[in-house]
Amino acid sequence: MSNFDDMAMLFAINNAEEHENHNIYYERQTRNTENVTDPFTLSDRLFIFVTLNFLDTGSYQSPIGNSRFMALSQPTVSRCISEVVAALNLPEIFNLWVKFPKNVNELTDIRNGFYRDTGFPGVIGCIDCAHVAITPPSSNLNLDENQHPEYIYVNRKGYHSINVQLICDSKLKILNVNALFPGSTHDIHVWNNSSVLPIFDSGYPLLQWLLTPISNPTTEAEAFYNKRQMSTKSVIERCNGVLKMRFRCFLKDRTLHYKPEKASSIINACIVLHNMCITNNIELIDEPDIQGLDNTGR
Structure with missing residues (x-):
């Protein structure tokens, strides 16, 4: 070939x-x-x-x-x-399969999908980060500007990983992925260095266009909002679970034995394949147990 x-x-x-x-x-x-x-x-x-x-x-x-x-x-x-x-990972392939809606009709379809499934209006994407385990990178001190020291890849759970930001629609199709940041990077830092804007968890700030749970709700309306918000956020949690069941190289116990740059490319490739499966209605034989798959990759 x-x-x-x-x-x-x-x-x-x-x-x-x-x-x-x-x-x-x-x-x-x-x-x-x-x-x-x-x-x-x-x-x-x-x-x-x-x-x-x-x-x-x-x-x-x-x-x-x-x-x-x-x-x-x-x-x-x-x-x-x-x-x-x-x-x-070629742009003409990756950008064909991983993209935000390009017109009003596509945007409306996503909003309608979220509202139909969760009762939450106006949502165009759910975001979360998941850790994909990698082998410890080289501790070589001669790093270029795009590389990070080995210890920067150690996440809060104590293992080396890539912190992967994902945004999906109500059908679990991934609209955006950022697999460039080491495991110790906080989710909000990954977000601040993204080129997209869309329902999130409490690790993100509450903005007019970015909706997170209300801490310590005091009214019935706030409690109802939180219930719908969490119902909507469960979509990205299920998406993470499907990814890890479909591509077991994402699981913590199946560490990617590659340099961070290559691991990021493998992650991107899996996202493209996942979207191909969603588009072609290829479902998993066994649905993932969301409770058994946390965002640390396990």
Whole structure:
């Protein structure tokens, strides 16, 4: 598979109970690609299958390659993952699948969806942060301006992570993701460095366009507001749960063994795939237990 970065890929996955039963459908639109005659060249389907296996199970690369369905070396598995993840991070792919509504009709549909499901009017997105565990980065002191020291990645739970900000609609489709900040970063700092505006938890300030719970409500109206607000916020909590069930590489016990920059790209790729599943009505076999999946990635 040559010149993979020049390919625009659209595909949907059927996340079947047995991994070998994955049905993968995809369409490739290539630019300036050459015919490949090497008999040992891997097919596009296998590249995608290997990557989905990794993201779905959160396994190490070697066991994936050694499975009876693959028989691939670890370096080959690594190349498959790297190229597919890179393709899903291409702006023409990522921005196609992860975006805020672009017109009044789309905006109205999102507002109506939240109001229908939660009774809360005027909502265009729910926000929360979730931690995705990574291996400790290098403690090399020669860091460039876009890198952080190792200790900055240690979150309040005591493990290394990326603090991932997500905004979703009522259908659990992710409208925005920010996977650039280390685990010790406070949620509000991630928000302040975002380019979006939308219902939130009490870790965010209460503004005219950003609605959070009222601390210590004293009236019936305030209590009713809090009830509806929490009902609406449960949407993003469920979205986080679905992500971690669909892509077990997000779970704390399935740590991403990559540098922070690569881990961020893998997270973005999972978000694109998640939205493809939502768009194509591909549901999880087992619904996530929200109570059993907190925002620390467990």
